[in-house]
Amino acid sequence: MSASKPKLSPNVGVHPAYHKEATSAKPIEVMPLPPLLRVSMSQHLGKPALPVVKKGDTVLRGQVIGEAAGFVSAAVHAPTSGAVKDVAEAPTAGGIMALAVDIAPDGRDAWAPAVEENRRKRADLLARLRDDPAAARKEVVAAVADAGIAGMGGAGFPTHVKLSPPPDKPIETLIINGAECEPYLTADDRLMVERAAEIWQGALIIQAALGAKRVRVAVENNKPRAAAAMGAAVADSAGDCAVVMLETMYPQGAEKQQILAILGREVPSGGLPMDVGVVVENVGTALAVRDAVVNGRPLTERVTTVTGPCVAEPKNVLARLGTLYSDLVAFCGGFARPPCKIVSGGPMMGLAQSGLDVSTAKTTSGLVALPRELVGAFVSMPCISCGRCVEACPSGLMPCELSQMLEAEDYEAAAGCNVADCIECGCCAYVCPARRPLVQHMRRGKAWVAAQRRKP
Amino acid sequence: MGITIAVLTLGGAGLVCALILVVADRFFAVHEDPRIETLTALLPGVNCGACGFGGCVEYARALLAVVGATPANLCPAGGAETAHAVAAMLGIEAGATDKKVALVLCGGDSARAPRRFLYNGVADCAAAHAVGGGDKLCRHGCLGYGSCARVCPAGAVEITAGQLALVHADLCIGCGACVKTCPRKLIRMIPAGRTIHVLCNSPEKGPAVKKACQVGCIGCTLCAKLAPEAIQMNGFLAAVDYARELDNQEVVDKCPTHCIVRR
Numbered sequence: 001m002s003a004s005k006p007k008l009s010p011n012v013g014v015h016p017a018y019h020k021e022a023t024s025a026k027p028i029e030v031m032p033l034p035p036l037l038r039v040s041m042s043q044h045l046g047k048p049a050l051p052v053v054k055k056g057d058t059v060l061r062g063q064v065i066g067e068a069a070g071f072v073s074a075a076v077h078a079p080t081s082g083a084v085k086d087v088a089e090a091p092t093a094g095g096i097m098a099l100a101v102d103i104a105p106d107g108r109d110a111w112a113p114a115v116e117e118n119r120r121k122r123a124d125l126l127a128r129l130r131d132d133p134a135a136a137r138k139e140v141v142a143a144v145a146d147a148g149i150a151g152m153g154g155a156g157f158p159t160h161v162k163l164s165p166p167p168d169k170p171i172e173t174l175i176i177n178g179a180e181c182e183p184y185l186t187a188d189d190r191l192m193v194e195r196a197a198e199i200w201q202g203a204l205i206i207q208a209a210l211g212a213k214r215v216r217v218a219v220e221n222n223k224p225r226a227a228a229a230m231g232a233a234v235a236d237s238a239g240d241c242a243v244v245m246l247e248t249m250y251p252q253g254a255e256k257q258q259i260l261a262i263l264g265r266e267v268p269s270g271g272l273p274m275d276v277g278v279v280v281e282n283v284g285t286a287l288a289v290r291d292a293v294v295n296g297r298p299l300t301e302r303v304t305t306v307t308g309p310c311v312a313e314p315k316n317v318l319a320r321l322g323t324l325y326s327d328l329v330a331f332c333g334g335f336a337r338p339p340c341k342i343v344s345g346g347p348m349m350g351l352a353q354s355g356l357d358v359s360t361a362k363t364t365s366g367l368v369a370l371p372r373e374l375v376g377a378f379v380s381m382p383c384i385s386c387g388r389c390v391e392a393c394p395s396g397l398m399p400c401e402l403s404q405m406l407e408a409e410d411y412e413a414a415a416g417c418n419v420a421d422c423i424e425c426g427c428c429a430y431v432c433p434a435r436r437p438l439v440q441h442m443r444r445g446k447a448w449v450a451a452q453r454r455k456p
Numbered sequence: 457m458g459i460t461i462a463v464l465t466l467g468g469a470g471l472v473c474a475l476i477l478v479v480a481d482r483f484f485a486v487h488e489d490p491r492i493e494t495l496t497a498l499l500p501g502v503n504c505g506a507c508g509f510g511g512c513v514e515y516a517r518a519l520l521a522v523v524g525a526t527p528a529n530l531c532p533a534g535g536a537e538t539a540h541a542v543a544a545m546l547g548i549e550a551g552a553t554d555k556k557v558a559l560v561l562c563g564g565d566s567a568r569a570p571r572r573f574l575y576n577g578v579a580d581c582a583a584a585h586a587v588g589g590g591d592k593l594c595r596h597g598c599l600g601y602g603s604c605a606r607v608c609p610a611g612a613v614e615i616t617a618g619q620l621a622l623v624h625a626d627l628c629i630g631c632g633a634c635v636k637t638c639p640r641k642l643i644r645m646i647p648a649g650r651t652i653h654v655l656c657n658s659p660e661k662g663p664a665v666k667k668a669c670q671v672g673c674i675g676c677t678l679c680a681k682l683a684p685e686a687i688q689m690n691g692f693l694a695a696v697d698y699a700r701e702l703d704n705q706e707v708v709d710k711c712p713t714h715c716i717v718r719r
């Protein structure tokens with residue numbers, strides 16, 4: 001483990017109150033199967049999967065129930081064995097409606113035969129990755145695509161796409177992201193403490209698949225136990241591998257900021273980490289990759305932190321994908337007091353929910369229930385040009401100027417000022433004394449830029 | 457002596473400048489068809505773009521570019537009067553002008569259609585629609601943040617106290633700007649003078665509509681049976697076929713959710 005001073009991205013951010021103590025010492029609890037699993041076809045970034053089962057079918061755990069609808073899409077698998085009750089539209093955490101498969105578990109939780117088959121088929125894949133990496137790489141990427149893995153840090157970018165960089169962009173460094181800079185969330189922290197060896201094995205598989213020379217595990221220094229556990233796992237490995245301590249700051253978990261902090265490289269405007277020879281994967285994703293390659297198991301469950309002052313017993317829960325938020329909350333003892341705002345994900349970037357009828361997805365890193373005193377309705381005022389947002393923006397943008405351009409619907413001007421480089425971390429809105437909805441303005445600008453790019 | 461030099465210098469400079477301006481005016485003059493100005497004066501001058509050109513002057517230019525190639529009846533704001541005036545000036549056919557007005561296909565104001573959550577963001581319909589699909593419980597109804605009212609060049613759209621967009625047909629010039637801006641696509645252009653409307657655009661089944669709104673179309677098909685030639689069912693949604701006449705008070709009186717109105 002690196003003993004040097006914790007690294008800090010030279011670009012800036014904010015220090016929100018972290019509130020991680022409620023769950024950071026609590027072991028991950030396995031949640032029993034709920035009476036209904038509503039498995040959404042839109043759990044990732046990209047096109048929603050296409051359901052391949054219908055009402056009345058019986059499914060086994062790990063069976064494909066939704067096929068990837070293109071390259072930037074991910075397959076969806078049955079999280080347990082049972083009967084398909086319905087295939088209908090249901091709200092996602094983002095508030096849009098997407099097809100979802102309702103599964104009533106039969107309690108057997110029997111794996112599909114394809115899983116065992118995959119396990120046998122890939123039994124020697126690790127050895128082959130060592131001996132003949134070039135040939136085995138494709139197989140790993142195929143295994144990851146089969147397993148329907150999407151970035152589990154929250155954005156949900158399909159992992160097999162990240163693992164297939166174009167040949168002219170060699171990957172030199174793999175960063176395993178265990179920063180978990182969002183307040184309240186501890187799912188990644190606990191995962192590192194409890195399953196460090198498996199995460200590290202997943203990291204080595206991803207490293208081999210990418211042909212990366214270096215591996216860095218990024219952990220913020222408010223997670224000493226996770227850093228120690230990962231350090232112990234990394235210690236035995238040969239090659240250029242290390243755990244890097246990051247100074248605790250939001251958003252050090254954002255990949256571009258993390259690359260800058262660890263390697264001192266800046267991802268160019270409009271570019272991807274692969275443009276500077278880097279791929280960043282979340283610790284949960286590494287674990288899922290290991291499960292897919294070693295055990296042949298597709299992604300059917302994830303650890304999510306159910307927390308916030310309103311939850312009776314905040315927990316780190318290992319829940320099946322498709323578990324309704326209402327069941328998650330019930331497993332954590334329900335609400336001790338009525339929540340004012342429920343956020344899917346962390347409070348900085350998470351999505352506020354209008355109900356608990358949404359189901360756990362591959363991207364659900366947490367569920368935070370906040371009371372009235374922490375929410376507070378506010379009225380947004382005109383920009384007072386104080387410049388605090390400019391100081392806070394980790395992407396080096398000028399949210400004050402951009403928001404005024406976007407308020408006036410001058411999208412061309414905003415695009416010229418690189419609104420597309422906004423990572424929607426929310427630092428600007430967090431510090432804004434006029435309480436302006438800056439991130440929402442930026443999102444509108446980004447949506448406009450994206451629409452322009454799609455135009456022929 | 458001093459003042460003479462000053463007068464001569466400044467006067468001379470003035471004369472030289474005047475000379476340059478005269479030369480520029482003579483040699484760099486842009487000759488524009490004088491009819492463009494006359495024709496533009498005939499148009500209403502709201503620059504709404506409904507004709508498909510970038511404003512009234514552009515339409516006038518297009519009309520004159522090849523006389524007869526661009527129809528004279530493209531200006532909905534001006535209507536028949538403008539079309540005839542333009543046609544008379546150019547000596548072409550005026551063509552048919554049916555005045556159209558915008559209609560918001562939603563009657564669910566805040567008293568009748570509840571909201572799912574408190575929206576505290578940018579007061580714009582597209583922005584609100586992008587946040588969790590909009591704060592209205594009904595995912596198809598009018599959000600009432602006034603994007604249509606802001607783009608209306610005639611000030612014909614009112615956002616009522618119940619946070620619902622309402623087009624005043626007497627003020628509407630029929631440009632269709634609101635139709636383009638509505639993120640939920642629930643504004644339609646209909647022939648002016650029509651009085652009976654189905655004020656709902658939700659394709660959902662009855663129970664789902666009922667849960668979301670007191671005045672939504674539940675797809676009971678009663679109106680389609682009472683006026684089969686003028687009202688058609690689009691799945692679970694009744695829609696008035698404005699190509700046909702409809703003056704049947706019974707459909708208004710018998711609609712169980714009162715989403716059919718006379719106005």
